[in-house]
Amino acid sequence: MPQTIDDGRRAGVSSVADLDGFAARFAALPERLNGDAGLLRRGRYLNATCQFDIGGASVLLRIIDGRIAELQRNPSATPSADFAIIGEPAIWRRFLAADPPPGDHDLFAFLKRKELRVVGDLHPLMSHLLYWKGVLAHLRDTVR
Amino acid sequence: MNAPIEPVVGRYVHIDYAGRPYRLYFESAGDGIPLVCLHTAGADGRQYRGLMNSAAVTGRYRVIAFDMPWHGKSSPPAGWQDEEYRLTADDYTGLIMAVIDALGLDRPVVMGCSIGGRVVLHLALRHPRAFRALIGLESSAHVDPYYDTGWLHRPDVHGGEVAAGAVSGLVAPQAPAADCWETLWHYMQSGPGVFKGDLYFYGIDGDVRADIHRIDTARCPLYLLTGEYDYSCTPEDTLAVARAVPGAQVTIMKQLGHFPMSENPALFLSYLEPVLADIAARG
DSSP states (O other): OOOEEESSSSSSOTTTGGGGGHHHHHHHHHHHHTTTTHHHHHHHTTTEEEEEEEEEEEEEEEETTEEEEEEEOOSSSSSSSSEEEEEEEHHHHTTTTOOOOOOOHHHHHHHHSSSEEEEOOOOOHOOOOOHHHHHHHSSSSSSO | OOOOOOEEEEEEEEEEEEEEEEEEEEEEEEEEEEEEEEOOOOGGGGHHHHHHHHHHHHHHHEEEEOOOOTTTTTTOOGGGGEEEEEEEEHHHHHHHHHHHHHHHHHOEEEEETTHHHHHHHHHHOOOOOOOOOEEEEEEOOOOOOOOOOOSSSSSTTTHHHHHHHHHHHSTTSSHHHHEEEEEEEEHTOOOOTTTHHHHHIIIIIIITTTTTGOOOOOOOOOEEEEEETTTSSSSHHHHHHHHHSSTTTEETTTTSSSSSSOOOOHHHHHHHHHHHHHHHHHH
């Protein structure tokens, strides 16, 4: 059973609540990210909440001073985030694959093809772009 | 002390362009056919450090890399503080020709990457008899902007860090970590607004789609090399140029991205050396 800091649904883990198989990746994220000293230094002034939308499921990731303060799976119907990264499960699956092929290896490649979208206040994303790319790398099966 | 000293020599050349004086930094190494190397947007001539230290290249080519004004060790012209830097096709081609003239280079080979890969297409159209050959790395006729370049120059976002973040994924995953991060360091060192100003040429003013069919490779051979991991100038973008320009020779490079000469110099040289041999054999 994937461990999360909070699960808005708690009971009745469905395929949606299980984030189409991505729950384990997010559950492992705090330990991986908080153990990455270089990334923590890069994000030390960052305070922001990012929402990952995977089809009909969501994860809220709240960062305080570069560390994961909260990871909420399937939050309430009215989640509050600074920005969201939105895509269908099949797209996320390609993006998070180990050793992705050319064109599937970077967030901006998916944005360019409009397969992933970012919406909201992009300042926390763009001001800490290398940090967020590092977070996404930790969601991958293997970290470069 | 027997510390290694590279054969690379750096000097400054003074030119006048469009009525303004410029003091431009350039590095060179080797002897033989002049090979002028053009760096990418928001970077500088250090990207060609691998080429300058390759005896296989410098044995028959004089490799020259100059920093464009506003880049690297080439300062902006006097009065820059009251201007917004924007690179245009006219100024880019004009500055390159002015440097070639100032250095007294006779029919050099010009090799450029990204914006440099684009401008060689402009050079082929405007000055087809001036070059022994042209080499476009990550060369496209046009690229649609895919993010708001306004983020690259604003006081509440570190311009160097966002520029590095914007291009980091353009480096192939197989690049050695040291070369990857050195490539990104060059971006982090870029002056305020310079990367954004270069992208004006890349995304807007340098669009050459309507004209590339007029490039005559019989007068000026054209070689195109693009990394498979480049999603800015994609292999398909380069192949589209090749389809429009009869005689253009294309290589899609495995395990390389948008900065082949800088992100993985050794692997890039394995692709470049046959091209340089071909050019040298043409005489």
